[in-house]
Amino acid sequence: MTDQPTATDQPETRPHVPELPRVIQGGMGIAVSDWRLARTVCLHGGLGVVSGTGIDTVLLRRLQDGDPGGEVRRALAVFPNPALAQACLERYFRPEGRAPGEAYARLPMPTAERYRDAWEMTLLGAFVEVTLAREGHDRPVGLNLLTKLQLHTLPALYGAMLAGVGTVIMGAGIPRDIPGILDSFAAGRPASLRVDVRGGEGLTLTLDPADFDLRPDPLVRPAFYPIVSSHVLAGVLARKASGPVQGFIVEGPTAGGHNAPPRGPLTLDDRGQPVYGERDEVDLPAMRALGLPFWLAGGCGTPGALRDALAAGAAGIQVGTLFAFAQESGLRADLKADVLTRAQAGSLDVFTDPLASPTGFPFKVVTLPGTLSQPEVYAARERVCDLGYLREAYRTDSGRVGWRCPAEPVAAYESKGGAAADTPGRKCLCNALMADAGYAQVQRGGRTEPGLLTSGDGLGALRDWTPGYGAADVLRVLHG
Structure with missing residues (x-):
């Protein structure tokens, strides 16, 4: 395991900016961009990125499944608050795993007043994921977070920084407050985040390391790359964010996961997908004029795309789909096999669904049997909200903060x-x-949660890839 950052007498708030990578691996889904994938990408010269979305639940479900390789326990053994790590193991680790059909134990869903459990497990989960991704090499590791998951942002950032994360990437929102948070944590100070509340004044959450018996030592400040869909937003963040931004991921509407809505009035095509036009194209000369490095994302999984990006002044590309279906990713093996088989047959379809995501952002959905992309599967599922990551905060009539x-x-x-x-x-x-990552909950009546696969529009290009390919193969091909 690589050494953790060492505290110094003077706070180190200036980010460590290593040689810029030409290929950044996308931070995909929940545990799809897991530590194994990120570590492999780093070992072969790219910027490997772990997903911090839902990392508290991912940690607990790995432990309840028995932590077969012992990796989670190995990383927890070096967490700087041993008592917190041990309490987690005593509560959730099951050496023999779960019984067939047994539900996973759940954390209480956090609220504005009660979030200690979620924060503790998020701290631990982010630390574990970054620690494992850093093993065996000295290259930087990235962390991807969704801006809209505001309740979990502070502990995810601090846990990752404790493990020595080198880069933070955030999209699905405007992460204006994040640079200042990174500065505060790097200087050994508490940090605060303003949480949006619909229908009223927002609320402020603060994470003080001392509250978790963690010494407020200075830490290395990671580089910050927000995901943007326009040069205008990039300019706003470069000038008005709470601290310095080191670069940008410029993501087009062909990228997988959440997409920015089209600019102007919403128009749908004959399939019901949002229509993107010239107003949604990024002005690359304006991006260059900002004087910060940027990477292009969305439909960039080819050597030609990398060459074109470099010629346009970009530092490189971010690639998701090819890495998502590589053998090291955390995506379930049966889903990978099904998609790759269909790719060979030319029978894959990606639908940009304007309704699927509770966030209101368009969301790319792969049409695949047995998943929520099928109307009959969606209709048969009993609605339940027991994880709550995408809930929005709102003001009740009494002035309290509710969640829906x-x-x-x-x-x-x-x-x-x-x-x-x-x-x-x-x-x-x-x-x-x-469910996509193999951690499907068993709900009442023995019903197992179905998955819902997301991917970029370029999914059909997988027909050119042999099933079983690895992340190293992706990097080799992209670099030509």
Whole structure:
């Protein structure tokens, strides 16, 4: 295991900016971009990125499945608060794993007043993921987070920084506050994040390392690369973020996962997909004029795309789809095999669904039997909200902060002031993406949560790849 950052007498708030990679591996889904994939990418010269989304639940489910290789326990053994790590093991580790059909134990869903359990496990989960991804090499490791998951942002960032994360990448929102948070944590100070609250004043959450019996030592400040879909947003973040930004991921609407909505009035094509036009194209000369490095993302999984990006002044590309289906990724083996088989047959389809995500952002969905992409599977699933990552905060009539999600049971959503018209077509991405990575919850009645696969529009290019290919193969081909 590589050495952890060493505290110094003077705070080190200036980010460590290593040689810029030409290829950044996308931070995909829940545990798809896991430590194994990120570590392999780093070992072969790219920037490997772990996903921090839902990392608290991922940690607990790995432990409940017996931690077969012992990797989680090995990383927890070097967490700087041994008592916290040991308490987690005593509560969740099952040496023999779960019994067939047994549900995973759940964490209480965090709220504005009660989030200690989620924060402790997020701290541990982010630390474990980055620690394992850093083993055996000295290259930087990245962390990807969704800006909209505000309740979990602070502990995910601090846990990753404790493990020596080198780069933080964030999209699905405007992460204006993140640079200042990184500066504060790097200087050994508490950090605060403003949480959006619909219908009223926001709330401020603060993480003080001392509250978790962690010494507030200075840490290495990671580079920060927000994901943007326009040069205008990039310019705003470069000038008005709470601290310095070191570069940008410029993501087009062909990228997998969440997409930025089209600019202007929403228009749908004959399939019901948002229509993107010239206003959604990024002005690359304007990006160059900002004077910061940037990487192009979305449909960039070819050597030609890398050459074109470099010629346009980019530092390189970010690639998701090819890495998602590589043998080292955390995606379930049966899903990989099904998609790669269909790719050979030319029978794959990706639909940009304007309704699937509770966030309201368009979300790329792979049409695949047995998943929530199928109307009959979606209709048969009983609505339940037991993870709650994509809930929105809102002000109740009494002035308190409540939490709701348009993918939860409709009656519950309406009782919280939500409109029933916002619920049709909304899918529980939290449970579905856990299922994609092999951590499907068993709900009451023995029903196992179905998955919902996301991918970029270039999924059909997988027909050129032999099943069983690895991340090293991807990098070799991209670099020509």
